[in-house]
Amino acid sequence: MILRLDHIFKDYMQDKMVVPVLKDVTLHVERGEYVAIMGPSGSGKTTLMNIIGCLDIPTSGTYQLNGNDLKDCGDNELSQIRNQSIGFVFQTFNLLPKQTARDNVALPLLYAGVSRRERLERAEKALEKVGLSDRVDFKPTQLSGGQKQRVAIARAIVTNPDILLADEPTGALDSASGRQVMELFGKLNKEGMTVIMITHDAEIASHAKRVMMIRDGILSGMNGVKVSAGRRDVQEEDGGDAVWEEYAGGEEETQFEGEE
């Protein structure tokens, strides 16, 4: 088990009022899984991702990453985990505008203490992997949205993390670039990368092998739906029963319909 969140609660303080955002979230992810977490805006998806990504700490509950409880980790240890175990992909890319694609991708390796020569080498390899070998010296302003997101994905995987964490990775892209990004995620997952993707788009979520729903801070679809080839399993809290659609098509034609 690569990731084990048990009974996670997260409250925010706003104007001296406690705002509960995550309510008893339990999520277990095996190595090599491809999980989508769906939910409407404001349901707590980003909050959950921040906790998974060690950017934030839960108010209560336990979080084990690679079997290590993160409760006692200090700031520096959390930084190190983010650097080595997590690869972040953001909705708005978050590339440094003045730096080339290569330098952007190499950045996490700087914090891992890798030498400059090796940093640039590995950055170029990662860019090759996302199909941007011919754009290494481009700056973000010279790239399309889809290309920018692929640079960001290259940056996320350059450290060979355990988990690729994506928060609405296609949210700012047109559908064609979005599809490219999804293909890339599929490919990385096939190569063994654990992918956790957050989205509010059912079509995008359908690329994952397991889909979870979060609604108003409550995660559901947790229990025992096995992933089998060519089948996506969806569970929703409403009605209590798992509702899913079978399909047997290729990934491109996949249609996903969630039922309310």
Place this chain on the structure above:
Amino acid sequence: MLENIRLAFQGVWDHKLRSILTMLGIIIGIGSIIAIVSTIKGTNEQIKENLVGSGNNAVNIQLYQGEWTLDLSYQSPPDGVPLISSEVLEEIRDLDEVAEASLYYTRNEYDAVSNGVQTLTGGTILGVDANYFDVYGYQVTKGRGFVEKDFADYRKVVLLDKIAASNLFSGTDPIGKTIEIKGEPFTVIGLISKKATAQPVINSMEDYYRYMSNSSSGVVCVPDTVWPIIYRFDEPQNLVVQAVSTDAMTDAGEKSAAVLNAYLTVSDDTIRYKGEDLLEQANQLQELSNATNQQLIWIASISLLVGGIGVMNIMLVSVTERTREIGLKKALGAKKSKILVQFLTEAAVLTLMGGILGIIVGIILAYVISGISSAPVAISGPAIAVAVAFSTLIGVVFGMVPSVKAANMNPIDALRHE
């Protein structure tokens, strides 16, 4: 670290105008300090050079009674002051601080020297030994100097300095001509001048002030062996020693005086030999000019302080502007210390560049000041090193608050920042 420096330079380059404006306070502060220090140093070196002589390090040892020198023009030498023998002179030469020593007679005379047509209204007559010119840094510019035979054969030959020559001969060649000193005929064999020709001949405070008031009287030199021909009796000599270095001048003077004092058998114990401590006098003059300029440096420091606050201000703005970048870097695994060092480096690079530009501005300014006020410029290496170090330090100190702010930023809030 290298990466940080690279990024910092890139940051400065990416915001050229803002960087220059931020640096302005530092540039002005460092620039004015460098300009002031260079001018002070130039003035001080000029004072020292004028007073101490152009690197010849000559120290006069004179006989004092209390605070005043005994002037043998007006009184006869007191009992118990022996003539300085060649053995005593050797003893002085053997001192570590003393390179060379020379004995001479001197008189300031009025109307004593003439060539039959012109008379020197004032001037100094020197009776010198063979070493004197070396010790004092005179050189023969025309004709010849004294040779051994001049001393041995009591030849009545004389050397003139430029002023004496022009006063007596007004432009015509004096060599081979005859002049009279106190009625005795002497043949002019050469002209002498101080070695560093640009520098005046200054051997005492009186000379210094005389030089400063732009008047000077001539110097007339004869071999010391003929002194009794002019003055009829053996006078006590004056001693001049050449110190091994400028810094050794004070010691050379004191130790030489001590050697001479050991032979004194005077009843009045306020009569002592003393080294004329020109170095000390130069230092006093320098301190005077330092004190005034110290205040200028304080004023310039205030502009450095203002510059530092400017840097802090801009860095704070920059940290806020780059909140998302900081959040991202933290998400990618940058530790607090990395962010801290990144921003500190940026501040330090900014102020260091300001410092370097300030040094350039300061040097230019120093030359402009010297052009206006004719004070010389001496660029001080240590001052430049201190300016570089200090401007970097300003960056670190005033960059601390913004950098800590950046380092302590919460990554989630930073990433949410619009």
